[in-house]
Amino acid sequence: MNITVYSTPSCGYCKMEKEFLLEKGVEFKEIDISESQEAATQMVEKTGQMGVPVTMIEREDGTEEVVVGFDQEKLTKLLSL
């Protein structure tokens, strides 16, 4: 499973989500969309969202889930934490 967290440095809920995932021992890739316009455009295209945090979960079987905002309940369920 590949997990990507899209974030910006000054986003409080992004920090809380990353801390939550680290605490639970979840490995994830972080993309700071403030660093490049490309990353921002890519996130909007992939997820249809223009706000952070957005978490993209890509499973081995090719299915994808997008979690909008720091949604602890949904993350807990999708990642079986």
Next chain:
Amino acid sequence: MVFDTIIVGGGPAAVAAGVYAARKQMKAMLVADQIGGQSVVSDGIANWIGDILIPGPELAKKLKDHLESYKEDISLSLQDTVTSIERDGDMFLVKTKKDVYKTKTVIVTTGGRHRKLGVPGEDDFNGKGVAYCATCDAPFFRDKDVAVVGGGNSGLESVVDLLPYAKKVYLLARRDELRGDPITQKIVRDSGKVEILYKTNTLKISGSAMVESLLYEDKEANEEKELAVQGVFVEIGTVPNSSLCKGLVDLNDREEIIVDHRTFSTSMNGIYAAGDVTDELYKQNNIAVGDAIKATLSAYEYVKKFGN
């Protein structure tokens, strides 16, 4: 098991109530989705006493650590939400997503949330151009035209957050003047990027996949006008999270819980409230903490006399 008190909420007021209830050895539980409060989205809080400047998430962590240091003395039900509070004899039944609990008192510290415009398109385009946190989402609006609705401090601060990214910012104020601090007004006016529109009333947000325009009423000219924008940041204040208490305790016309400002009791014996959910004049972290402590000490006195 009957609790002495159940604290509803996860902001600074709730944590203060939790720490004090634990230290008083009350049989207490705190129910919250997460610990932090509204300031979690703040880049830097400059008026939290004891810290010169602290980022919102760091304050949230300190609050959580402090509360969890008492986990032997207080039950915590996190990632949980209270769905109803009902009177049950001289006690209360608190229902949450996970369970039902009986308690002698309830301390309501549910805080406030962003006030929405309540216009067509706002919910449909939430996260698709409509945003409520400029510090978080400003980088998405590089070289775009955006509108900020709200002429108070949070509106002005959102404009400042957007300045490094946006091509042009329209600031829509309801009145014929801005209410925010003069120091921030100056930054906004001197930027050369901001057009301030006074006496406006936002009517509609439109687009296809993403936001494309905002329709507003120009109250001076008495006509409807449209702005071609790709983003709309809504900063028109907060509303209290008091729906849980509707019909249970008295609310004022702003839906804030009316409290006695000496004891923080409400119109219902055994229910206390503190922080931004109440009719406290100043919505401040430090004040919410002090008010919640008073509420907790009042609840403690009430429990001591309970049944006698």
